[in-house]
Amino acid sequence: MQTGTALIYDEEMTKYKLLWVDPACKIEVPERLTVSHEALVKNGLVDRCVSVPVREATDADILLVHSEEYLEAVKKTPFMTLEDLMEFTQQYGDVYFHPNIYHCAKLAAGAALQLVDNVMTGKVRNGMALVRPPGHHSMRSAANGFCVFNNVSIAAQYAKQKHGVERVLIVDWDVHHGQGVQYCFEDDPSVLYFSWHRYEHQKFWPQLRESDYDCVGKAKGAGFNINVPWNKVGMQNTDYLSVFFHVLLPVAYEFCPDLVLVCAGFDAAIGDPEGEMCATPDIFAHLTHLLMNLADGKVCAVLEGGYNLTSLAQSVCQTFQTLLGDPTPLPVNLDGPCQSALESVHCVRSAQKPYWSCLKHAADLPTFELSTKRIKVVEEEERTEKVEEEKNTEEIVWPDPPKRVSPCVRTAVVLPDGVDCPDGCKRFTDLHPDPLLGKKLENILKDSNDSDALSTLSSLTALIEKMETNKICNGLVLVRDVSMAMMCVVQHAASLNKRALIVCVANEAIPIDLTDDGKTIMVHFSSKESEEQKGKYYIPVCLKKGCSDTSGIMQAVLGLVLPLGYQYNPDLVLLVRMPDCRISESVWQQLIGILQGLAQEHTLVLMQENEKASVTPSASTLLGNPAPRLGPLQGPQSDDVEALERLRQKLQSDWTLLQTTAPDSR
Ligand SMILES: COCC(O)(O)CCCCCNCCCN
Numbered sequence: 001m002q003t004g005t006a007l008i009y010d011e012e013m014t015k016y017k018l019l020w021v022d023p024a025c026k027i028e029v030p031e032r033l034t035v036s037h038e039a040l041v042k043n044g045l046v047d048r049c050v051s052v053p054v055r056e057a058t059d060a061d062i063l064l065v066h067s068e069e070y071l072e073a074v075k076k077t078p079f080m081t082l083e084d085l086m087e088f089t090q091q092y093g094d095v096y097f098h099p100n101i102y103h104c105a106k107l108a109a110g111a112a113l114q115l116v117d118n119v120m121t122g123k124v125r126n127g128m129a130l131v132r133p134p135g136h137h138s139m140r141s142a143a144n145g146f147c148v149f150n151n152v153s154i155a156a157q158y159a160k161q162k163h164g165v166e167r168v169l170i171v172d173w174d175v176h177h178g179q180g181v182q183y184c185f186e187d188d189p190s191v192l193y194f195s196w197h198r199y200e201h202q203k204f205w206p207q208l209r210e211s212d213y214d215c216v217g218k219a220k221g222a223g224f225n226i227n228v229p230w231n232k233v234g235m236q237n238t239d240y241l242s243v244f245f246h247v248l249l250p251v252a253y254e255f256c257p258d259l260v261l262v263c264a265g266f267d268a269a270i271g272d273p274e275g276e277m278c279a280t281p282d283i284f285a286h287l288t289h290l291l292m293n294l295a296d297g298k299v300c301a302v303l304e305g306g307y308n309l310t311s312l313a314q315s316v317c318q319t320f321q322t323l324l325g326d327p328t329p330l331p332v333n334l335d336g337p338c339q340s341a342l343e344s345v346h347c348v349r350s351a352q353k354p355y356w357s358c359l360k361h362a363a364d365l366p367t368f369e370l371s372t373k374r375i376k377v378v379e380e381e382e383r384t385e386k387v388e389e390e391k392n393t394e395e396i397v398w399p400d401p402p403k404r405v406s407p408c409v410r411t412a413v414v415l416p417d418g419v420d421c422p423d424g425c426k427r428f429t430d431l432h433p434d435p436l437l438g439k440k441l442e443n444i445l446k447d448s449n450d451s452d453a454l455s456t457l458s459s460l461t462a463l464i465e466k467m468e469t470n471k472i473c474n475g476l477v478l479v480r481d482v483s484m485a486m487m488c489v490v491q492h493a494a495s496l497n498k499r500a501l502i503v504c505v506a507n508e509a510i511p512i513d514l515t516d517d518g519k520t521i522m523v524h525f526s527s528k529e530s531e532e533q534k535g536k537y538y539i540p541v542c543l544k545k546g547c548s549d550t551s552g553i554m555q556a557v558l559g560l561v562l563p564l565g566y567q568y569n570p571d572l573v574l575l576v577r578m579p580d581c582r583i584s585e586s587v588w589q590q591l592i593g594i595l596q597g598l599a600q601e602h603t604l605v606l607m608q609e610n611e612k613a614s615v616t617p618s619a620s621t622l623l624g625n626p627a628p629r630l631g632p633l634q635g636p637q638s639d640d641v642e643a644l645e646r647l648r649q650k651l652q653s654d655w656t657l658l659q660t661t662a663p664d665s666r
């Protein structure tokens with residue numbers, strides 16, 4: 001299994017800057033790279049990474065995206081006088097040139113290519129390149145928005161040409177629209193480009209009509225361009241996650257990329273003068289984690305924007321820590337998307353509906369959108385660049401990102417004798433069994449003299465306590481009676497006053513009575529509609545074909561379990577696989593991998609002791625290895641989707657992160 005996270009950085013890329021007065025460009029300073037790298041050093045993250053050297057992109061590399069005339073023109077800039085540079089710059093927008101910027105632009109593009117080479121040849125699992133000048137605005141024959149060469153677009157073409165990559169997903173979480181990337185791939189179905197961006201109904205830079213949600217790509221590329229416009233500032237963590245759960249991830253899993261490239265701009269974070277958003281730096285820990293079970297974990301992030309030097313440095317560290325496998329921080333108080341974000345999610349899903357089977361049941365465009373579409377056309381003439389009113393300069397503050405400590409034991413296992421402990425795991429037994437345990441569990445234990453049941457249960461309860469005190473990150477336990485063990489965990493977690501999210505994959509109903517105090521939530525996958533209501537904390541997901549239905553499970557995991565789990569924010573995630581369920585190993589691993597974003601990766605996997613074959617794959621994912629790809633997903637069963645929609649309608653008043661449509665409140 002490939003490991004290692006590449007860090008690509010070279011201080012040469014700090015050696016250019018704005019040489020004249022230009023208010024639009026003054027934020028793009030060399031310190032952006034130095035503060036980021038220094039933060040990595042200070043947090044001991046440089047030493048944990050594999051340092052990969054930069055290289056200059058060759059002409060051939062650059063010509064994968066740019067025209068010869070543009071490259072030839074840029075080649076002349078090192079020899080220009082200051083006046084020539086200013087005049088040369090005039091022909092482009094919101095960008096500046098410098099005698100050394102061509103050299104740095106080759107290094108920035110070359111850094112992205114080095115990252116792709118090292119990931120695609122298996123020298124590292126994933127990585128990030130800290131570069132400037134950034135890339136996503138530059139076009140075939142034009143510099144734009146601080147960008148000279150389109151680093152990530154070149155990397156995508158390079159990955160296809162040199163490494164035979166067939167499908168590339170580009171996730172652009174920078175707060176600006178990477179129009180350069182969109183133009184490069186808009187008719188190319190092998191590159192799926194996803195971007196969210198501050199838009200404010202086309203009032204925000206670069207004020208392009210083609211940045212709106214209805215620009216879905218052209219010809220064969222229709223459906224392979226996804227624009228999520230933010231029509232208001234102040235978007236928060238919950239808005240970003242809502243878009244991942246209900247737009248990006250379902251489509252990304254259906255697309256099943258061979259490689260994920262990230263236009264990692266951190267101007268989407270709080271404090272940034274460009275974005276004016278409110279998402280905190282730790283959100284990038286989650287966004288990164290949610291991409292890491294795609295493409296067998298092959299994730300290459302390349303720095304784009306980010307102008308608040310404090311939030312930039314914090315966001316860069318959060319991203320590297322997740323790439324390195326450190327537990328994600330708790331996703332605190334997510335209270336569901338704001339109205340504007342919900343409208344954007346609703347519009348994007350309906351615009352993309354014809355192209356993705358995971359969206360085939362998405363709602364149609366809200367009626368108000370149809371009406372305002374016309375109004376917007378009318379306003380077109382009146383369009384004036386939003387007056388750059390003085391940014392409210394009062395200091396914006398936010399809490400430091402939480403410490404993310406890796407427990408000394410990553411994965412503990414409780415296995416029957418004769419079952420080998422997988423490499424990297426630690427066999428766990430309870431050294432101080434609680435003599436009263438039998439008594440405490442008598443309501444659960446059928447036969448309190450059953451000594452090895454009792455010993456397994458005492459190991460189980462002791463393991464939970466080690467996870468709660470962060471001595472152990474996660475665990476895998478094989479038991480004879482899964483139902484009984486599950487009830488024991490529920491009872492014990494409740495006694496520790498810890499909130500547990502239980503995801504149970506089964507085929508039959510399961511005998512469990514959940515307390516209605518919300519200390520435990522259970523999502524129960526089965527093939528049978530369970531008639532009796534078991535309260536709002538028991539959530540039955542019925543799949544006609546049962547747990548062998550990969551698309552059905554993934555649809556429910558991404559669109560229901562994740563949002564609900566993130567909003568519930570448990571201390572512990574219990575993954576229970578009942579003996580009779582026929583879930584595929586890869587889907588089971590995806591479930592384990594995806595849900596590790598919750599509860600600081602305190603995941604407890606519970607299986608029947610005869611599932612020996614599943615011990616190694618389950619343990620591999622618990623150890624932080626990426627879950628295997630599922631292959632391009634077909635559409636889920638229609639009646640399953642309708643059942644899921646009914647469930648969503650029922651739950652979304654309590655769990656607002658489940659919402660995907662804006663009430664027609666106009
Ligand atoms: C790929 O570069 C990263 C980036 O997307 O952040 C570039 C933003 C250019 C923003 C240009 N308008 C500045 C107007 C003054 N406030």
Ligand SMILES: [Zn+2]
Binds near residue numbers: 176267306
């Ligand atoms: Zn940006």
